[in-house]
Amino acid sequence: MKSAAIFDLDGTLVDSGSAYFSAERDTLAHFGYAGFTVADHSSFTGMGMEEMWKEVAATWGLDISPAELLKCSNRFYLRHAREGVRVFSEVVELARMLRDAGFAIAVASGSSQEVIEVVLSCTGLDHLFPIRVSAEEVQQGKPEPFVFLEASRLLSVEPDRCVVVEDASVGVEAGLRAGMRCVAVTAAAALAHPRSACAGRLLLAERDVLDARAVLRWITQGEGVVRPGMVDS
Incomplete structure (x- = not known):
């Protein structure tokens, strides 16, 4: 039976946080608002851009439509992205391994x-x-499940045959x-605090020691293959 792997983009496949922060800061500055901080940016991590x-x-009580803010931030972000964003090589390697193992592969992102x-x-x-799905194509972004369900539909794979690879809590919840x-490709500090007890359905994998082969075995074989830096909840 066909299986699929659906990857988040920003923060999971690519290290785009600094580019998004710069775009958000530049957008607010463009409209005359200063003081947007890294902490402000972090508080919105994982949400769809809209x-x-x-x-x-x-x-912030802005007298500017979210649509206009989004249009402006996309313009700034594309400028930063074209200057280069770093890929997370071990996550990309996992995607390649899953593809080679016969999984259908897609990206489902909150970005445009x-x-x-x-x-x-x-x-x-x-x-x-x-296959690429943007939150702008569905009725609501993460933590609602629609972007992943749309990817599942386009891949012609039932949701219970799909695995999501995410970095943000709202994305994990959506999946x-x-x-x-x-x-959940996450920081070490988060490993001791799983968001939910979903037996056999959630793997927390520490980014700094991520082992693509071990994660692949968890996806394809299930429980009993967790390694150091990985928590199966």
């Missing part, structure tokens, strides 16, 4: 379709991910709510 700008506009296309092209990953298993 939802993020709705929250920013409401929190244009951003997804540019980042995949700039990093040379476009050939690896023929689990979609009825999929999930690999």
